[in-house]
Amino acid sequence: MYRITTFISISHFVSLCFGNLNFSKYGFSGFFITIWITAGLVKSNDILRKQTALKGERKFSVLVGYSFAFILHVSGIYWWCRDDEIFYPLFMVPPKVIPPFWHAIFIILVNDTMVRQAAMVLKLALLMYYRNSRAHNFRRQGQMLTLVEYTLLLYRALLPTPVWYKFFLNKENGSLFSSLITGLYLTFKLTSIVEKVQSFVAALKALSRKVHYGSYATSEQVNVAGDLCAICQEKMHAPILLRCKHIFCEDCVSEWFEMERTCPLCRALVKPADLRSYGDGSTGLLCQLF
Known part of the structure; x- marks a missing residue:
């Protein structure tokens, strides 16, 4: 009797969902x-x-x-x-x-x-x-x-x-x-x-405000740092001195801050909390049904 009642209940639910x-x-x-x-x-x-x-x-x-x-x-x-x-x-x-x-x-x-x-x-x-x-x-x-x-x-x-x-x-x-x-x-x-x-x-x-992670490093600062970017492991190009005093290539650190908000080395907060970035080209995959 219980199985029959359960079957009828399920059938009624299915008919409500798919009847039309x-x-x-x-x-x-x-x-x-x-x-x-x-x-x-x-x-x-x-x-x-x-x-x-x-x-x-x-x-x-x-x-x-x-x-x-x-x-x-x-x-x-x-x-x-x-x-x-x-x-x-x-x-x-x-x-x-x-x-x-x-x-x-x-x-x-x-x-x-x-x-x-x-x-x-x-x-x-x-x-x-x-x-x-x-x-x-x-x-x-x-x-x-x-x-x-x-x-x-x-x-x-x-x-x-x-x-x-x-x-x-x-x-x-x-x-x-x-x-x-x-x-x-x-x-x-x-x-x-x-x-x-x-x-x-x-x-x-x-779009109307510039992103400032730090300032361009001088040649002396680059020489002291070793003139090697810790991200790409190559000679620095357009080196940027972050507020935490670490230096990276401008291209490398710009790409880094598309995903992160902290220094790649010391994890000091450099980029303030803001909107989620979709700079990697991604699109939300969850469907907006309602």
Whole structure:
């Protein structure tokens, strides 16, 4: 008797979750698309990070090739899903028809993933522009990549709103209940968006201020230090004297501070706590579903 009751309960739960889902249209093809675009995003993120790390060794033709491949991939996915009302949320317009729960998830997931991959094309364009730069411009490259990512995070926070707005306003659940749920969702969403706006403004302000880890070292200071960079283990180029009195190549220490805030040798705090940097070209892999 207990097993029968348990089976009925599970069956009821499954029917609630999947009852409105048309498997011929959204089930198998939707599952395949979800796996495909997720794997593609992870691979694309890895490619972008590796190209960013190459700095002056990047090849322009390779960057153009990856950009074309990303554009082709995004275009192909949207062409495949062209009948699913998937474009409306991109312009903050609710779908024409109230989507079933899993279809709403599918729309949001595809848009969120494809928007991130489209932003990678912009990041590749930045890598093309800064590919023959020195340390100062590489710092600016990191700031620009970070700004692109925080702009993307703000836009991604807005993307699910029109879909859930349409979904929660389903009058079949009762006007009062629908209005209450919609109001609660929009309230929590507003809080999240305010936080994203603050991060975006901070990333924008970072472009207008110079990063000072220390000052350029004199030849005497370099000779005393041994004229050997502890990071690259080569003769110093444009040596920077940190506030902790350790000296490193400008290129090396600039790359170091894209990931760390302390001196590579003594671990003294040099870079103040600030926004998380995305100067390595990475993109957040967690999906913004709500």
